Amino acid sequence: MRRVTKNVRENRTINTVYFNDEESSRARPGQFVMVWEPGYDEFPMSLSNYDSKGLCSVTVKPWGPGSGEMVKARRGDLIGIRGPYGRPFTVDKSSALLVGGGTGLAPLLPLAKALVKEGGRVAVVIGGRSKPDLLFEEQMRRAVRRKNLFITTDDGTYGHKGFPTDLAESMIKERRVGRVYTCGPEIMMRKLYDISVTAGVEFEASLERGMKCGIGICGSCTVGKNLLCRDGAVLDAKDLKDSLDEFGVLQRDQSGRYIKV
Amino acid sequence: MRRVTKNVRENRTINTVYFNDEESSRARPGQFVMVWEPGYDEFPMSLSNYDSKGLCSVTVKPWGPGSGEMVKARRGDLIGIRGPYGRPFTVDKSSALLVGGGTGLAPLLPLAKALVKEGGRVAVVIGGRSKPDLLFEEQMRRAVRRKNLFITTDDGTYGHKGFPTDLAESMIKERRVGRVYTCGPEIMMRKLYDISVTAGVEFEASLERGMKCGIGICGSCTVGKNLLCRDGAVLDAKDLKDSLDEFGVLQRDQSGRYIKV
Amino acid sequence: MVGPSLRVSLAGLRFENPLMLASGIVGVTVPSLTRAIDSGAGSAVSKSIGLEPREGYRNPTLVATQDGGLLNAVGLSNPGARIFAEELSEVRGRHLPIIVSIFGGGPVEFSRVVDILDSQEFLAYELNLSCPHVEGVGTEIGHDPEVVASVVKAVRSRTKKPLFAKLSPNTHKIVEIARAAVASGADGLTAVNTVRAMAINVETTKPTLTHKYGGLSGDAIRSIALAKIYELYEEVKVPIIGCGGVSNWEHAVEMMLAGASAVEMGTALYQGYGVFQDVNRGIVAYMRRKKFRKVQEMVGLGH
Amino acid sequence: MVGPSLRVSLAGLRFENPLMLASGIVGVTVPSLTRAIDSGAGSAVSKSIGLEPREGYRNPTLVATQDGGLLNAVGLSNPGARIFAEELSEVRGRHLPIIVSIFGGGPVEFSRVVDILDSQEFLAYELNLSCPHVEGVGTEIGHDPEVVASVVKAVRSRTKKPLFAKLSPNTHKIVEIARAAVASGADGLTAVNTVRAMAINVETTKPTLTHKYGGLSGDAIRSIALAKIYELYEEVKVPIIGCGGVSNWEHAVEMMLAGASAVEMGTALYQGYGVFQDVNRGIVAYMRRKKFRKVQEMVGLGH
Numbered sequence A, B: 001m002r003r004v005t006k007n008v009r010e011n012r013t014i015n016t017v018y019f020n021d022e023e024s025s026r027a028r029p030g031q032f033v034m035v036w037e038p039g040y041d042e043f044p045m046s047l048s049n050y051d052s053k054g055l056c057s058v059t060v061k062p063w064g065p066g067s068g069e070m071v072k073a074r075r076g077d078l079i080g081i082r083g084p085y086g087r088p089f090t091v092d093k094s095s096a097l098l099v100g101g102g103t104g105l106a107p108l109l110p111l112a113k114a115l116v117k118e119g120g121r122v123a124v125v126i127g128g129r130s131k132p133d134l135l136f137e138e139q140m141r142r143a144v145r146r147k148n149l150f151i152t153t154d155d156g157t158y159g160h161k162g163f164p165t166d167l168a169e170s171m172i173k174e175r176r177v178g179r180v181y182t183c184g185p186e187i188m189m190r191k192l193y194d195i196s197v198t199a200g201v202e203f204e205a206s207l208e209r210g211m212k213c214g215i216g217i218c219g220s221c222t223v224g225k226n227l228l229c230r231d232g233a234v235l236d237a238k239d240l241k242d243s244l245d246e247f248g249v250l251q252r253d254q255s256g257r258y259i260k261v
Numbered sequence C, D: 001m002v003g004p005s006l007r008v009s010l011a012g013l014r015f016e017n018p019l020m021l022a023s024g025i026v027g028v029t030v031p032s033l034t035r036a037i038d039s040g041a042g043s044a045v046s047k048s049i050g051l052e053p054r055e056g057y058r059n060p061t062l063v064a065t066q067d068g069g070l071l072n073a074v075g076l077s078n079p080g081a082r083i084f085a086e087e088l089s090e091v092r093g094r095h096l097p098i099i100v101s102i103f104g105g106g107p108v109e110f111s112r113v114v115d116i117l118d119s120q121e122f123l124a125y126e127l128n129l130s131c132p133h134v135e136g137v138g139t140e141i142g143h144d145p146e147v148v149a150s151v152v153k154a155v156r157s158r159t160k161k162p163l164f165a166k167l168s169p170n171t172h173k174i175v176e177i178a179r180a181a182v183a184s185g186a187d188g189l190t191a192v193n194t195v196r197a198m199a200i201n202v203e204t205t206k207p208t209l210t211h212k213y214g215g216l217s218g219d220a221i222r223s224i225a226l227a228k229i230y231e232l233y234e235e236v237k238v239p240i241i242g243c244g245g246v247s248n249w250e251h252a253v254e255m256m257l258a259g260a261s262a263v264e265m266g267t268a269l270y271q272g273y274g275v276f277q278d279v280n281r282g283i284v285a286y287m288r289r290k291k292f293r294k295v296q297e298m299v300g301l302g303h
């Protein structure tokens, strides 16, 4: 088990919880870990930071008992971490557009850093309902050039008024975007998928599904024929093509029944 | 499992059976393997040869069903090999006297080669009841200087007439012997122990006991508090000091009862 | 010379090869089962389906034990027979070699599940007997020969499809239970389900799984499964599907030598779906080397 | 501050630490048992002793399975009660914490073994119930609550020494059997013996062990043993000695958290006798970190 080293409040709901873990610190952008909050739950979380010294973090929004306990974590608390698991985002020099909403920014932060390091052009759109819901503005500002960071709020309290998808759409049309990367509400990601495919732009999204094993055994994380924990959590347009009746539409609940995403 | 690559007749009863085994080829002199003759038995055997190319051998005298089958082995036959196990002989530059009888020559052959390579003075006494019982005369002749190889036969049909222990005793008294190494009938080894201890010369012997596991679990190979498979099969004078009521006198049978050696 | 053939037939069914996806492994949904078949499994067993949808236990539901085993207490989560029947209806006509695993708390519940599913297109049922006997005294169904007999009889009377009784390894009565199943109409046996086990975390000082007890699968149980298969082969005269800890061709061959006509793989799927092809290739190479032409020639040869 | 203490007492016995050498491991002879104790074991259980000398099965009697387990079918080789009694008489007066494991084909044979051994100096008996019931129907003694009761009663009537009934993990009736043993006078339970298993060699196509079936020990069975101990702790109110797959301090602690008052180690001896000291050190470090002062504070804490 790992000890929490610090817990940083990011905005009114979201916290980033830090811990030391050698293995996770060798992750690649978009990989996730299974986080065990003893007595509560075990759940998948994207790694939002990992450095060469073994310091890692996950960025949590409270939903149920597990994440609800996790945001309250205190220095020294014990949590279980296994991973890193899953297929990472592609890191290359294609001109990148990153679009994130809510905790979806978590995997996009290390991705932005990796892409910049690789030397490609990187633009980021951060979306939120309102100013206090925005995540990682500061961190992204440090990661990419000022002119390449865009903020949208649904209510216009900060940055561009509107949905991140609208801004992204115009950027895809105006600029030379090689690949769209996204993580956030699935309906947003589905919209971006449609936009990207129409524009003939590459597309990668990190999806969320209920997970039990994280290692391709239990089958609880299916999106079509894909096991999200193994074939994803990052799926590209090709993976998603056969699952358009699910992606952004339906997901399986714990019992395996379809419910709306 | 391993395939037998050749089976060489050594004398009227003893054969050397060759096989390829990476692990065994990294053995040290005096180590043994557990040889499984499927359908018959599994039994410990000293490695009599091992080279850097993975070719190994054991040198077998037929006693029971397992060894009885083994001497009949043909090229291509499958045998099980696990090991190498056990504590090897000490290989250093002390002036060495090797005394062997019967299949006891098996572990002494790689020992002689290793000692010569190390650069020490190495004398070898090979004993046998009669000329046709001698083992490894040729091989030892190739390993050590001609003047350092001595043969004894009980009946005087070849070499010195008498027991190898008699010759060894005079050599220990006459020459500068640093350490006596021996393997063979236990009564012979016990005699040499007594001679060596009296003369203040170091002593190492490779003993034989019934073995089941070869890895220090089953306890069938005890000599006093020592487990022969782990603490031996090579024991030195210090190990043997507390077991003088057993060494050369008694051994445990399969049920754990004492019987004469 | 023609190479060795991997085709097998058992209980009147024919499969391209002896490998099967074990129940509860990735095959929660029909697309997952299909993918296993497309990846080289001769057939695929569904997650165990019960009468009503079940969410199962809260995570942690799986934990890797230090001994190469996997411990799970998923809690039979499944969408229920009605929804699964619908899902099956979407692949009607594709003749997929799917076997449906079902469970229930006793003969009545098992029967109802069969009634809902039976008109769908699939090859056979596997009866998961490793669940608590809710209609009866509360012990595990698979440990009581009489309950097993009543369940198999009930199911037998409602379907013409072949039935495989999946046996628990957690009892000394496995032969007795197998006999009861066969006498009541089972066409074959699957041996074995997971071994009851537990992991405790020394930091929290408590059992790791939310359900505390779990079922051990993977490497750790292979030699246990093998002994059961070997024993059943000598005592019961119906085909046996081997299951437990198989993750390479050597393991699969061991099981067939012990008496298994086909071999399920579960935990091995952590290697990915490619494991079916890898194992099939290994079996063929072995057969060629040992000069077996048919899988059947190996079955039970270890006796 | 005083450091944590490893002393334990159970069934009226006191040990320097909770670690014990398991039966049948190196301890075939009194010198081996003594060496285990000198190396840091709190106590040592002898190889199971029967009425007559037994040679056991022909090799191979042990095989390492690929799953970190060890499979054995030694066949209860032992020198017989008379010779073992003689051997014990040679250490009289040394007050060694030796426990003698005994076996027999039923109550009569067990009683005779006790009669021969009882006047010797040792702490307690462990009753090995995992042998075929030769006086009765031929099944394993340890799977039948009535036979277990009769054996324990018979032994109880002939000795004042504490009795530990060593339970088989191969039955779903372990709680019932434990209750029968306790009701008949057992002072404690040892859980568990080896798990029935088999290895088949794909080259020879036959079972590797001469006896075909063997008992699995080591890593592979730890989580199985743990579940049994956890269950027994909730159902039976006598001290439990944990056994099965313990090879480091973490495993030992897991067992104590599950409810074991002491912990036997067997297969772990492949690490050498030093394993007792290593594990004891690890337990002390854990206790210090977790602020336990006595072993008893950990026992059953996992519930």
Ligand SMILES: Cc1cc2nc3c(=O)[nH]c(=O)nc-3n(C[C@H](O)[C@H](O)[C@H](O)COP(=O)(O)OP(=O)(O)OC[C@H]3O[C@@H](n4cnc5c(N)ncnc54)[C@H](O)[C@@H]3O)c2cc1C
Residues within 6 Å of the ligand: A032, A040, A041, A042, A043, A044, A045, A046, A047, A058, A059, A060, A061, A062, A063, A064, A065, A066, A067, A068, A103, A106, A107, A207, A208, A209, A210, A211, A233
């Ligand atoms: C690959 C991957 C990466 C993820 N990364 C992150 C991350 O970085 N940060 C993060 O906060 N979450 C992330 N998630 C989602 C996270 O795993 C779930 O939020 C988690 O299961 C919550 O666990 P819980 O025990 O708190 O709630 P549960 O008991 O699992 O859920 C409680 C209720 O909240 C609902 N709920 C839970 N999560 C969500 C959600 N995300 N959106 C809408 N409803 C939800 C559930 O449906 C349920 O009704 C990720 C998921 C995946 C698959």
Ligand SMILES: Cc1cc2nc3c(=O)[nH]c(=O)nc-3n(C[C@H](O)[C@H](O)[C@H](O)COP(=O)(O)OP(=O)(O)OC[C@H]3O[C@@H](n4cnc5c(N)ncnc54)[C@H](O)[C@@H]3O)c2cc1C
Residues within 6 Å of the ligand: B032, B040, B041, B042, B043, B044, B045, B046, B047, B058, B059, B060, B061, B062, B063, B064, B065, B066, B067, B068, B103, B106, B107, B207, B208, B209, B210, B211, B233
């Ligand atoms: C470390 C070690 C190294 C060994 N190296 C060799 C070796 O290089 N070459 C070799 O031939 N043997 C060697 N042995 C002895 C060999 O292991 C036994 O001979 C073997 O057990 C015979 O097996 P089996 O199945 O043929 O006979 P078993 O069935 O074990 O024995 C049949 C009968 O022969 C008797 N017997 C067996 N071996 C001997 C013996 N050596 N002396 C006297 N009586 C015996 C037995 O007591 C029994 O009565 C070694 C033993 C040990 C412990």
Ligand SMILES: Cc1cc2nc3c(=O)[nH]c(=O)nc-3n(C[C@H](O)[C@H](O)[C@H](O)COP(=O)(O)O)c2cc1C
Residues within 6 Å of the ligand: A217, A218, C022, C023, C024, C025, C047, C048, C062, C070, C072, C074, C076, C101, C128, C166, C192, C193, C194, C216, C217, C218, C219, C221, C243, C244, C245, C246, C264, C265, C266, C267, C268
């Ligand atoms: C996560 C998981 C879920 C399982 N679910 C079921 C199930 O629903 N029904 C069933 O009969 N067996 C189930 N099993 C048992 C497997 O089908 C199989 O019997 C067992 O895992 C042993 O095989 P393996 O070692 O190849 O995994 C499950 C096993 C695992 C690991």
Ligand SMILES: Cc1cc2nc3c(=O)[nH]c(=O)nc-3n(C[C@H](O)[C@H](O)[C@H](O)COP(=O)(O)O)c2cc1C
Residues within 6 Å of the ligand: B217, B218, D022, D023, D024, D025, D047, D048, D062, D070, D072, D074, D076, D101, D128, D166, D192, D193, D194, D216, D217, D218, D219, D221, D243, D244, D245, D246, D264, D265, D266, D267, D268
């Ligand atoms: C080689 C060997 C011999 C054994 N002999 C006995 C025995 O005579 N009596 C007994 O009660 N248990 C015997 N056992 C079982 C052990 O005492 C122990 O219960 C089992 O090995 C599980 O513990 P472990 O995993 O720590 O080895 C034997 C085990 C092995 C490996």
Ligand code: FES
Residues within 6 Å of the ligand: A210, A211, A212, A213, A214, A215, A216, A217, A218, A219, A220, A221, A222, A227, A228, A229, A230, C026
């Ligand atoms: S979470 Fe189990 S298969 Fe993906």
Ligand code: FES
Residues within 6 Å of the ligand: B210, B211, B212, B213, B214, B215, B216, B217, B218, B219, B220, B221, B222, B227, B228, B229, B230, D026
């Ligand atoms: S042969 Fe088993 S302990 Fe030495």
